[in-house]
Amino acid sequence: MGKVKIGIHQHVFTSKITEQNLSVLDYVKEIGFDSMDVNLRNTELVFAKTLRKRAEKLGLVLTGGGSLPKTKELVSPDKEKRTEAIKYMKELVRKAYELGIEIYHGLIYTTGGVFTGKSPTEEEFGYAVEGIKEVAEYASQYGVSLGLETANRYETYMVNTVEGLLRMLDAIDEPNTGLLLDTYHMNIEEKDLYKSIVSAKGRTIHFHVNENDRGTPGTGHIPWDDVFKGLKDIGYDKVIAIESFVDDSIDIASLTAVWRKLAPSAESLAKEGYAFIRKMSEKYLLI
Numbered sequence: 001m002g003k004v005k006i007g008i009h010q011h012v013f014t015s016k017i018t019e020q021n022l023s024v025l026d027y028v029k030e031i032g033f034d035s036m037d038v039n040l041r042n043t044e045l046v047f048a049k050t051l052r053k054r055a056e057k058l059g060l061v062l063t064g065g066g067s068l069p070k071t072k073e074l075v076s077p078d079k080e081k082r083t084e085a086i087k088y089m090k091e092l093v094r095k096a097y098e099l100g101i102e103i104y105h106g107l108i109y110t111t112g113g114v115f116t117g118k119s120p121t122e123e124e125f126g127y128a129v130e131g132i133k134e135v136a137e138y139a140s141q142y143g144v145s146l147g148l149e150t151a152n153r154y155e156t157y158m159v160n161t162v163e164g165l166l167r168m169l170d171a172i173d174e175p176n177t178g179l180l181l182d183t184y185h186m187n188i189e190e191k192d193l194y195k196s197i198v199s200a201k202g203r204t205i206h207f208h209v210n211e212n213d214r215g216t217p218g219t220g221h222i223p224w225d226d227v228f229k230g231l232k233d234i235g236y237d238k239v240i241a242i243e244s245f246v247d248d249s250i251d252i253a254s255l256t257a258v259w260r261k262l263a264p265s266a267e268s269l270a271k272e273g274y275a276f277i278r279k280m281s282e283k284y285l286l287i
């Protein structure tokens, strides 16, 4: 069996990596992390080279998060708006490529925080499939894969379950498209985390370990043994990344509804979270 990598999202520390705080990469490497989720939206293209160089020097694998912002509507009835969202995603794919990133993931099959007040229509589902298919074909030229992330009902009405995302993946039918499972969202929407993880065997290309309150993994009530047993049973060998939002920047806070401190500090979340994920990965022979 392969070996998982333990990662951490940059949002634990900052919403934007710049020359000034680039040492955050050295810091996470020092704790023991092998990988980091980078916010593609907030990374300047001109800075990509510097960021990539530092990561490569440290041996830190980068992955790219880039949920659609509210202004980019992939499932809008307006064709112009859909085209604009597709164009935006292609730009993020290019950015991922420049950063040496092979997986671009997030809530990308629709726009988080945009609701119609109704269940999704067949037409909207079709727009999502059509849009992702186009971006996936484009991304394949750059060796980039797309990870569709599970998202709970308060962030989107399009798809909320692993089962629904698997149906969407089948419709998209592109080899470089898979799932990003996230325990925070799944804890809200799935009946059984173990069964859900196993149902996505061979389709999961990234994994977010989030506590039920999005604080330090291991301090809440996510059934972590079920989660890690699931990962073991599907032979998962990619990145397991801690995602949390200690940084309080407005754009992140409003989308994720984080209004209070989730851990004493970013440092304690990173260190204690790493120790816990490492311990669980060892227990289930993922490392």
Ligand SMILES: [Mn+2]
Pocket: 149, 182, 208, 243
């Ligand atoms: Mn996530």
